[in-house]
Amino acid sequence: MIREIVQVGDPVLRKKCERVSRFDSALCTLLDDMKETLEAAEGAGLAAPQVGVPIRAVVVNVDEGYFEFINPVFVWQKGEQRGPEGCLSVRGKAGDVVRPAKVKVIFQDRKGNKFSLVARDFFARAICHELDHLDGILYIDKATNVRDED
């Protein structure tokens, strides 16, 4: 089911999200809905607070594939890249953000299994953007040259 994407100004986007402790059917439904919502919006990533659920879960859809990250934590971040970003919760805007060039994250899947992953370039950028959402941070807090984009 496609869920409504919360827009900037809604306090849920500013919450520090709770860790996921129950890997149950409600989590699966949420993740399925987030995937569908992300696909419909043609975005690169979506965090649970963006559909009004302040828990530590994000989905990312990039050239490398579709990924679900539950309770993600950075192991390290290396280098630097500057590039444009937008956000499904900040419609019609874009801005330039400096992010690490390469990151390693540990995370769980929807069943609670633990994984680690190294990402670079745009994939790393997408992960950084989505993980910021889990701490109530939006890219516009960090961006320069925020501009209208259609």
Ligand code: CO
């Ligand atoms: Co966003």
